[in-house]
Amino acid sequence: MSLLDILFGRPLASREERAERIGSIAGIPIFGLDALSSAAYGPEAALTLLIPLGAMGVRYIVPITLSIIALLTILYFSYRQTIAAYPGGGGSYTVARENIGPGAGLLAAAALMIDYVLTAAVGISAGVGALVSAVPSLQPHTLAICLWILAIIALVNLRGLRESGAVFIIPTYLFVGCLFAMIAIGGIRSVAAGGHPTPVEAMPIMPPATATVSLWLLLKVFSSGCAAMTGVEAVSNGVKAFREPTAPNAQRTLTTIIVILMVLLGGIAWLASAYGIGATNPEKNYESVLSMLLRAVAGKGIFYYVSIASILSVLSLSANTAFADFPRLCRIIAHDGYLPRSFASTGRRLVYSQGIYGLAVLTGGLLILFGGVTDRLIPLYAVGAFLAFTLSQAGMVRHWRRQGGAFHNVLVNGLGACATGVTTIVVLTAKFIDGAWVTVLLIPVMLIAMVWVRRHYQLVSEETSTLEPANFGEIREPIAITPIANWSRISENALRFAYTVSHDVRAVHVSAGDQTEDAFCADWTKYAEIPARKAGLPAPELVVLESPYRWVLTPILNYVLDLQKQNPDREIAVILPEMVERHWYHYFLHNQRAEILKTWLLVRGNQRIVVINVPWYLKA
């Protein structure tokens, strides 16, 4: 078993693809981790903006959460329809491209790609941030831990889909189970106490109000809470990863994810309101809302610690959704020619390895750039998701109108498009100064790059593609040239091969005035000319090039280029004998002139100059 096999698992044959597909049980952790984990920070983000309203502010969380749940319901039905309409995988890119146009598709693609990189970076650094605030001695190693987790997630994903589902299944269901238990216990206690339960432990006192409520404030609260909705689109991109029947399996997975997410969001909002728990100031004596709720409901026992651990692991693993989806998105875009083609080929474990590498490199770069602390990136990252949502929903509206879909189909997606469109504008406005402008700048750059890539591929294709039969007329022998430094078995071997290519053979010797090196020239007749004539071949010509500056390669290069100019109708075959060393450390003992000359000929040459490497395997 090779090292590669141990790291990545045995290679999978193409016919095994079907067996690698997943059901909805495994689908939830793979495609839902991002959406579900956002329950841990969405409500918190909303409550944080309500701090200035004091204890009264907490009241607003229930109506705002209800409006987020309403938006989520619209999105759910929209995406359910999208999955049914695009069983081959209907991400925003595909839907927008097919129904609105390539420009809209690329816009959605760029927005989503930015979003996935941010999801991966923010997910990992949020998890590590929580871990580090629990164990402060790890603080100096923040970046290193982030990069290790990134490497592990990338590795697990390179091993293939099914395996990553298996790895993430436990923390995901533990997380859901713990939060469900919390909501159930808290709910029963709340009802038993007539809506005003007493926390098991003392809660921090809310600071006094410093502001009054305004529509603008509520809009900002809403747009912050919308962070909880990123990741909802993942399932629709990955339909093809599900077992047959794919669309129903994908829909079932989407339903489960959305229902769980709604319960979590609603439950958390209700408990916060019932217990009167608001967010704490992040700058001093910070405690997360979920931590307070858990303490209030069940005290700081084993249940508390298990729940906190599951939250941490789910947060840092939420990056995995990006790893499941980003390579699929890149594959579709690469298939259309807007990204390098290698993104479209499947690796040894039937995953799109290049996309995984790409995401890992970009995420790692972002983590290194921000030293593993990506708090400042959070504002950037709902914009992309909602832009993609909007384009996808708008595309679906056109889809139904062109396909003649039922009125309720148009209505559902139209409602989705309007709701997400408005939300995009709200989020962009509310977060523009905080960093959303970076996304606005990045998107056009990516659009230009993608269009440029496709243009290049098109030009290459125009230049090289042909449906004509080959033209084998006028095939003439090339002129064969071989550089020769001194007479040896290696040069003899190259000269022999030259005769298999052509009868017009020239040996080129560069003379720097060193007599011992040039000695063999005098014996050229004996070494080469007579044997050639004996074998019935034309004698090889010895061309001696003077090199006053002791350069070896330049004279040969110039000779070849000149010869090509003088014989524009003939091909020149440059035969380079190459010593193959048995051991890497022999590399330093022999010059690498053959390799350098080959590169020079490629760079300076033209289509009629062909390089032939004749290897000589050293036994020494």
Added chain:
Amino acid sequence: MSLLDILFGRPLASREERAERIGSIAGIPIFGLDALSSAAYGPEAALTLLIPLGAMGVRYIVPITLSIIALLTILYFSYRQTIAAYPGGGGSYTVARENIGPGAGLLAAAALMIDYVLTAAVGISAGVGALVSAVPSLQPHTLAICLWILAIIALVNLRGLRESGAVFIIPTYLFVGCLFAMIAIGGIRSVAAGGHPTPVEAMPIMPPATATVSLWLLLKVFSSGCAAMTGVEAVSNGVKAFREPTAPNAQRTLTTIIVILMVLLGGIAWLASAYGIGATNPEKNYESVLSMLLRAVAGKGIFYYVSIASILSVLSLSANTAFADFPRLCRIIAHDGYLPRSFASTGRRLVYSQGIYGLAVLTGGLLILFGGVTDRLIPLYAVGAFLAFTLSQAGMVRHWRRQGGAFHNVLVNGLGACATGVTTIVVLTAKFIDGAWVTVLLIPVMLIAMVWVRRHYQLVSEETSTLEPANFGEIREPIAITPIANWSRISENALRFAYTVSHDVRAVHVSAGDQTEDAFCADWTKYAEIPARKAGLPAPELVVLESPYRWVLTPILNYVLDLQKQNPDREIAVILPEMVERHWYHYFLHNQRAEILKTWLLVRGNQRIVVINVPWYLKA
């Protein structure tokens, strides 16, 4: 004028070599900087060991310096003779090798090479150390300054000999002039004051004696003072760099260097003794002996600062001697086959560029390893020099006996051999624990490496060298194979070239089950077979290889290796079409499979598998 020309100067033709040679005026800074600059730290090193004897200790400096000067005199006459006997360059390596044997030569070579690397590293870091203690704000940049100076010295040396002489001439003569002036002024004042002059400025008070004098202590003082003698051998290695008549010019240079060095050593010892100035403790309120002498003789005026500046620059430039000599030494060793051959070839400015790169890399590595503070290396570095001196002198003794030289010749070199031999043992014993053991360990490692290099070259030469005429009998066409992914102008081009090489042409297609890719197979008859028959050529065979794991290169590689096994008497020509990109950033848009397959074929193939690169130049 290209960038290379600006950095390194225009290339020099081989016939210009004579004009690049130097006279003795330029020879002194080039080959003498190391020896002369040691006047700045040799006496200091000796005086430091005398500190425990208190004010009385300073007395011993004059007799010890006289014994060092006596040893220097012996060495001088020895090396004068060596230069006359070896006008082609008679370093320790050559002399020991020719007269004692290859083993002794290599031993001397290894010792000298270690010594030169240490000279370069210690010289630069000593200069920078002095600079940094004068300007403490530069302290954090010590390593960076060291590496910059190293780069400048290497660059100047790559520009060629004459230029480096010109650059170093001013600081060298300024240094000598200042110290001569100091000795003259101090000497006159001392004589005028009846041997007990009063310092112009107050001198630090010597600490009380804490030890009594012993023979072991005096031996250690002597061996520390011997550091002043390293670098004396440089001229004898570089005889060939001098203008005609080479030997007399080299001898004149050696004479001048030794006389100046003796005057400096003697003068410093005398003044120190007359003024009663000892070394200060390096750990607190440190002031160098030369600085104190300068203050005592002439006060802290302009003269003081100019002198200090010249000392600093000479110290850090003393590394240049290593750069002048190390490449020459490597060249001679490489010429004998004990070092990679590239060390023996002259670069664009007629210097041995590889040796300069090698020394720069080793010195840079050492500086980085020690963070630019190489104080701890000083103990290591007289051992190598004295070992080489001893071997060279012993070799000269045998030389005279074999050549029938006069008795005084044998006497001079015999005396030299004994004196330096004893000194080697004294230095090794006195400094063994402090670090000389590293040298003792390193030398055998280098010996083994050099012997191994030579053995490798010999085996290669045995394997490849021949004086037989070429055998052009039984030249048969190879089997031509070209991989083909789809039908395009590029594959047509490769197929066309295949027919210039052979009539047995096979196109290999790897199928991973992708139908769009395999589409052209059905039309193979139309695309290739019919046109070939029309042109009177045998039709190319299309070989389709199944690849269930979607690998592209492995099936081709295996096919080629199998085919070679089945046709052991024939050559296989693998024709690889290669797209040549116009811009570096196109690299990412096309796969590099041709390059990878070529490497695999080289690694796994054999002498009968030849790779032919047919380039396709993209216009796009």
